[in-house]
Amino acid sequence: MTKILVAYFSQTGNTQKMAKAVSEGAEQAGAEVDVLNVQQIEDLNSLTNYDGIIMGSPTYYGIMANQVKEFLDKSIKVHGKLEGKVGGAFASCGIDGGGSESTVLSIIQALLVHGMIVPGFSKIGHYGPVTTGEPDDRAISECKQLGERVANLADKVS
Ligand SMILES: Cc1cc2nc3c(=O)[nH]c(=O)nc-3n(C[C@H](O)[C@H](O)[C@H](O)COP(=O)(O)O)c2cc1C
Known part of the structure; x- marks a missing residue:
């Protein structure tokens, strides 16, 4: 079964709601999905277990939150091992x-x-998908479409 990771950071819940919608879309496409705050992911080697990785962040001063950047910097541990996997991103501001x-x-x-x-x-x-503040119906729908698209593509290429 295609395995998808939705990894996000959220302080006040907006990006977390988007992450949940992304996971629902991937599940509807038949994937097995883990939804985790980046701060919960201690073993970076676990990233190699997924066929697709979708990441979400609030916007902090026009770029990703430092918690997400720190996670990405730590992912150098698996550099070269994610080649060919499918990715995607979403953000809140x-x-x-x-x-x-x-x-x-x-x-x-x-x-x-x-x-x-x-x-x-x-x-x-x-x-x-992007949203301003709490995700509305449009943002939730786009998040579901992102999850579905990444899951379907990952299924094809894995
Ligand atoms: C340190 C900090 C910096 C921020 N910088 C921006 C910004 O540059 N542009 C913006 O539109 N919102 C900015 N925001 C607002 C957040 O992006 C916004 O509230 C977002 O929806 C929070 O997501 P969350 O509920 O998942 O934590 C900032 C918030 C914080 C705490």
């Missing part, structure tokens, strides 16, 4: 234009450095 797209793109950059495959979207948020 406080105001419209507050930097959630740059946050998504900064996470995607790191996933690409790992050699991962990251799909784009032509009809919804192009780089991945």
Whole structure:
């Protein structure tokens, strides 16, 4: 069975709600999903167990939160071992234009450095779902679509 990790950080719950919706989408596509706060993931070797890794962060000063960056920096432990896995990203911010797209793109950059495959979207948020504050129905729907897309793609390439 395709295994997907949804790894996120959230201080006040907005990104956590997005993570839950992403996991629901992946589960609906038939994947087995773990949803974990990045601070819960102590063994970075566990990343190699997944076919797809989707990461979410609040926007802090226009980029990902330091907790997510720290997690990505620690992932050098498995550098080269995530090659060909499927990735995706989502982000929350406080105001419209507050930097959630740059946050998504900064996470995607790191996933690409790992050699991962990251799909784009032509009809919804192009780089991945973003929300301002609490995710509304549009954001929840896009999160589910991200989970579904990554799970289906991971199933094909794994
Ligand atoms: C240290 C810090 C920096 C922030 N920087 C930004 C920012 O640059 N742009 C923005 O729109 N919101 C910013 N915010 C607001 C958060 O991105 C926003 O409240 C987000 O929804 C929080 O996600 P969470 O509920 O998952 O913790 C910042 C919040 C904190 C605590």
